[in-house]
Amino acid sequence: MNSHVDSVSSPHEPLDRIPRVLLADIPTPVQEVPRLARTVGLTSLFIKRDDQTGLAMGGNKARKLEYDFAEILKQGSDVVLTVGGTQSNHAVMTAAAARRKGLDVKIVLGGPGFTEYQGNLLLDLLLGAEIRYLKNNDRNEDLASAMEEWAEELRREGRRPYTLPVGGSTGIGALGYVRAMRELAAQIRPGPSQIVLAVGSCGTFAGAILGARLYMPEARVIGISVSRSSTEIARRTLEIVTESAGILQCDFTLTAAEIESYDCYHQEYGVPTDSGREAILSCARLEGILLDPVYTGKSMAGLLDLARRRILNPALPTVFVHTGGLPILFAFERSLRDLARLTTISSTTRRESE
């Protein structure tokens, strides 16, 4: 093993034999949210607080980056490149991880123009990530080819670049969520039966599906899309799961039909929805937990709707994985402040018995 890799290993499990570097504050807490559960008739609802993984204000990507950075250090790279939308959480967390390991970082961002360095853009700046911007273009293929061109330039200058794909969603990165499911299985007894989370580039979902199958075989893992169609999600998730299972050398069969995701809780990637904004307010005012308008607000809106429609079984323990993204809140001040001012959702008017 490379001496740079401060790996945690216990030789008993294949998962512990894969090198990782320590970047996330884990295990993250699990919090019960009884008032929110009651609004939709769920008996027990918990939030797995992966917004508290610590790295650059927390989020799901810290777990994936632990595995990616083991590979980056093993290859002796001196500069990490990645891609994302303007408010990419993955880009910020990659920049923070690179800095924590003493590496340089360059990011290709794309999307609608911006006038202020708010939210994650400000964090990119503070972390000293060099940014190239594709204005009005967030097509993954274009971002990826701009990154490859930049990496080529760096190679010609004698640098050793490492390129991380969108969302860090690779078979190796997804192992972070296999590990998260092992962690969760030990935190809730009996184990959770329904696990709901946001799906973007599919790595978190893929890892959660594989991890649940290994450590909580009875659990149903449900993805709420923030960008892709359910067909696309099934295709990409299956690819990543297969890659991760190969790395762990575990026997695992999964078909696209077994992948449960819903693509009706977003309209356009990055654009807040009414139900997402309402979920943000409900969660904040009933439980004191903050969500963001691009990922966790929409996925919580999905969970609440599925519970109301009894697509979730109300009697079974349900976990929402809070995947982070909170810096994005500050880039959406205008979209949230008026609704927040006008809406009254308060638990302080009721006496709570719990």
Ligand SMILES: Cc1ncc(COP(=O)(O)O)c(C=O)c1O
């Ligand atoms: C806060 C947050 N939640 C969820 C996701 C979705 O994760 P994945 O891209 O692994 O599907 C992302 C991805 O960028 C994210 O930033």
